[in-house]
Amino acid sequence: MLKDITLGQFFPGNTLAHRLDPRTKLMVTVLYIVALFCAKSFVSYGVMALWLVTAVQVSKVGYKALVKGLKPVWFIIVFTAVLNLIYIKGTPLVTIWKFTIYREAVETAVFMILRIAMLIMGTFLLTYTTSPIRLTDGLETLLSPLKKLHAPVHELAMMMAIALRFIPTLIEETDKIMSAQKARGADFESGGLLQRAKALIPILVPLFISAFRRADELATAMECRCYSGGEGRTKLHVLRFAAKDYLVLALAAVLTAAVIVLGRMGL
Amino acid sequence: MEPIMRVENLSHVYSAGTPFQKGAVRNVSFDIMRGELLGVIGHTGSGKSTLIQHLNGLLKPSEGHIYLAGKDIWENPKEIRNVRFRVGLVFQYPEYQLFEETVRADVAFGPKNMGLSGEELEQRVRHAMEDVGLDASYLDKSPFELSGGEKRRVAIAGVLAMHPEVLILDEPTAGLDPEGRENLLRCLKSYQQKRKSTVLMVSHSMSEIARFSDRILVMKDARVLMCGTPEEVFSRTEELETAGLNTPKAARIALALRKRGVELPESIFTMEALVNALAAKKGGGGVC
Ligand SMILES: Nc1ncnc2c1ncn2[C@@H]1O[C@H](COP(=O)(O)OP(=O)(O)O)[C@@H](O)[C@H]1O
Ligand SMILES: [Mg+2]
Numbered sequence: 140m141l142k143d144i145t146l147g148q149f150f151p152g153n154t155l156a157h158r159l160d161p162r163t164k165l166m167v168t169v170l171y172i173v174a175l176f177c178a179k180s181f182v183s184y185g186v187m188a189l190w191l192v193t194a195v196q197v198s199k200v201g202y203k204a205l206v207k208g209l210k211p212v213w214f215i216i217v218f219t220a221v222l223n224l225i226y227i228k229g230t231p232l233v234t235i236w237k238f239t240i241y242r243e244a245v246e247t248a249v250f251m252i253l254r255i256a257m258l259i260m261g262t263f264l265l266t267y268t269t270s271p272i273r274l275t276d277g278l279e280t281l282l283s284p285l286k287k288l289h290a291p292v293h294e295l296a297m298m299m300a301i302a303l304r305f306i307p308t309l310i311e312e313t314d315k316i317m318s319a320q321k322a323r324g325a326d327f328e329s330g331g332l333l334q335r336a337k338a339l340i341p342i343l344v345p346l347f348i349s350a351f352r353r354a355d356e357l358a359t360a361m362e363c364r365c366y367s368g369g370e371g372r373t374k375l376h377v378l379r380f381a382a383k384d385y386l387v388l389a390l391a392a393v394l395t396a397a398v399i400v401l402g403r404m405g406l
Numbered sequence: 407m408e409p410i411m412r413v414e415n416l417s418h419v420y421s422a423g424t425p426f427q428k429g430a431v432r433n434v435s436f437d438i439m440r441g442e443l444l445g446v447i448g449h450t451g452s453g454k455s456t457l458i459q460h461l462n463g464l465l466k467p468s469e470g471h472i473y474l475a476g477k478d479i480w481e482n483p484k485e486i487r488n489v490r491f492r493v494g495l496v497f498q499y500p501e502y503q504l505f506e507e508t509v510r511a512d513v514a515f516g517p518k519n520m521g522l523s524g525e526e527l528e529q530r531v532r533h534a535m536e537d538v539g540l541d542a543s544y545l546d547k548s549p550f551e552l553s554g555g556e557k558r559r560v561a562i563a564g565v566l567a568m569h570p571e572v573l574i575l576d577e578p579t580a581g582l583d584p585e586g587r588e589n590l591l592r593c594l595k596s597y598q599q600k601r602k603s604t605v606l607m608v609s610h611s612m613s614e615i616a617r618f619s620d621r622i623l624v625m626k627d628a629r630v631l632m633c634g635t636p637e638e639v640f641s642r643t644e645e646l647e648t649a650g651l652n653t654p655k656a657a658r659i660a661l662a663l664r665k666r667g668v669e670l671p672e673s674i675f676t677m678e679a680l681v682n683a684l685a686a687k688k689g690g691g692g693v694c
Contacts, residue, residue, distance in 0.1 A: 203424070318497070320515075322495040323490075323515055323516035324491055324516055324519030324520060325519060326487065326519070341505045349502060
C-alpha cells in the first residue's frame with residue numbers, strides 16, 4: 140500500500156530527541172552526514188554506528204520503522220555494492236567462476252552499504268522525531284541570514300511546510316481513489332508499459348482535480364486570515380536554545396572531529 | 407431468505423507492527439440476505455468503512471473469512487477482480503472519482519473493464535442512469551459541469567452498470583441537502599425492489615436507516631453491537647442511547663411516553679406508527 144511509504148513521516152513522542160530544538164537537530168544531522176562521508180575505516184564506522192544507535196535509542200522510534208524507510212532504496216544499495224565488488228581490484232580473495240573478488244572490493248562494498256543505509260536512517264530519524272512545522276521553522280530560522288541577500292527564505296519555508304503538510308493527505312487521497320477505481324475493475328498490475336501508463340489516467344485526473352481544489356481552498360483560507368508573506372510576521376512559538384541543545388551540539392561536534400581525526404590517522 | 411454473503415469472525419488491524427497500529431474491526435460476524443436492504447450504522451470511526459471494504463476484497467482480513475454465495479472470496483486471490491464485479495462498492499463522496507470526458511464514458515468504465523462493449527454496454531449505461539433518476543440528456547455532458555448531487559448519481563450509476571449481485575454504498579447521502587438525500591434514498595430503494603438486488607447501505611442517520619432498511623447492523627468501537635430488524639433494534643432504544651447513538655425521533659417520543667406510564671409497544675420507530683398507536687389508544691379511551 141502507498142500508505143506504508145514512510146517518507147517524511149513524523150512519529151509523535153516526548154523523548155529528548157523530540158524535545159530538542161529543530162535547529163539543533165538540523166545541525167546535528169548535517170554534522171552526522173559530514174562525519175559519515177569522512178569515515179574511512181571500521182573504527183570510524185563503529186563510532187558512527189554508536190552515534191546512530193544512541194540517537195535511535197533516545198528517540199524510541201524503533202528499528203522496524205527505520206529499516207522500513209530503507210525499502211525504496213534497497214535496490215540502489217545492492218546495485219552499488221555489486222558494482223563495487225566487480226570493478227575494484229587489489230588483493231585477490233576468492234575466485235568464483237570468471238570473477239575474482241578482491242579484499243578491497245569487499246571492504247568498499249561493505250562501507251558503501253553502511254554509508255547509504257546510515258545516511259538514510261539518520262535523516263529519517265530527523266523527520267521521524269520532528270514535526271514538519273517545527274522542521275521548516277528551524278530551517279527558516281537557520282537560513283534567515285540569507286534574507287539580507289533578498290533570498291525568499293520565508294516563502295520557501297512556507298512552500299515546504301505546505302508541501303510536507305499535504306504529502307500524507309495526497310497519499311491518502313491517492314489510496315482512496317485507487318481503491319475506488321479498483322472497485323470498478325481498474326487493473327494497475329497487468330499489461331504492457333503503455334497499458335499500465337493508461338491505467339493511471341483514472342487515478343491522475345481525479346487526483347489533480349482534487350489537488351487544485353485543495354490549493355485553491357487553502358489560498359482563499361490564508362487570504363481570509365490576512366496572510367501576506369513573511370514581512371512583519373511574528374511567531375507563536377519562538378525557537379530558543381536550551382542547555383540540552385548546546386550539550387547535544389557539542390557532543391556531535393566532538394564526534395565529528397573524532398571521526399575526521401581518525402580518518403587523518405588512517406583509521 | 408438465504409444469505410448471499412457471510413462475514414465470519416472478521417478482524418482488521420491497520421498498520422500492524424508500527425506505533426500507529428489500530429484494530430479497526432474486531433471479530434465481526436453477520437449475514438447479508440439475498441434481496442434485502444441492510445443498513446449499517448455507527449459512530450464515525452466505528453469501523454464501518456473498513457468493514458465494507460472487505461466485502462469486495464479491497465482489504466484483506468487480518469483474521470476471519472468472507473463468503474460470497476458460499477465461497478470464500480480469498481480462496482483464489484487471482485479471482486478477486488471478479489468478486490469486485492459481483493460486489494459493487496460505492497465509496498463515500500464517489501463524485502471525486504469521476505475522470506472521463508463524458509458521463510457516458512465514466513459510467514461505462516466499470517462494465518468496460520468487465521469486457522463488455524457495443525450495444526450491451528450502451529444498454530447498461532442507459533439503464534444505470536435511469537436507476538439513479540437521470541435522463542439520457544446527461545450522457546454527453548462532461549461530469550465536471552454537473553451539480554454535486556448529479557455527480558454523486560453519475561458515480562453511483564458507474565457501479566450499478568456493472569450489475570453487481572450485491573451493492574454496497576458508504577454514506578451515499580453524506581453532504582447532500584435534505585431533498586437530494588430523500589431522492590437518492592428513494593432511487594436506491596426502488597432499485598433494490600425493482601431489480602431484486604441486495605443492498606448494503608452505511609449511514610450515520612438513524613432515521614434514514616430506520617425508514618429504508620429491512621435489517622440493521624449497529625457497529626460500536628469496531629464490534630457489532632446489534633443486528634436485526636428495525637423492530638428488534640429499536641425496541642432496545644435505551645441501549646442505543648447509552649451507546650451514544652441517535653435513535654429516530656418517534657422511538658424517542660415513544661420511550662419518553664412509556665416512561666410516563668403510557669402503554670405503547672416497544673417496536674415503534676416511525677412517526678406514522680406512533681401516531682397510529684396513539685390514535686388507537688385514544689379511540690379505545692386510553693390515557694391520552
Ligand atoms: N487507512 C487507514 N489507516 C490507518 N487507520 C485507519 C485507516 N482507515 C481507517 N482507519 C482507522 O480505523 C478506524 C475505523 O475507521 P473507519 O472504518 O473509517 O470508520 P467509519 O467508517 O465507521 O467512520 C478509525 O479509528 C480510523 O482512524
Ligand atoms: Mg466511514
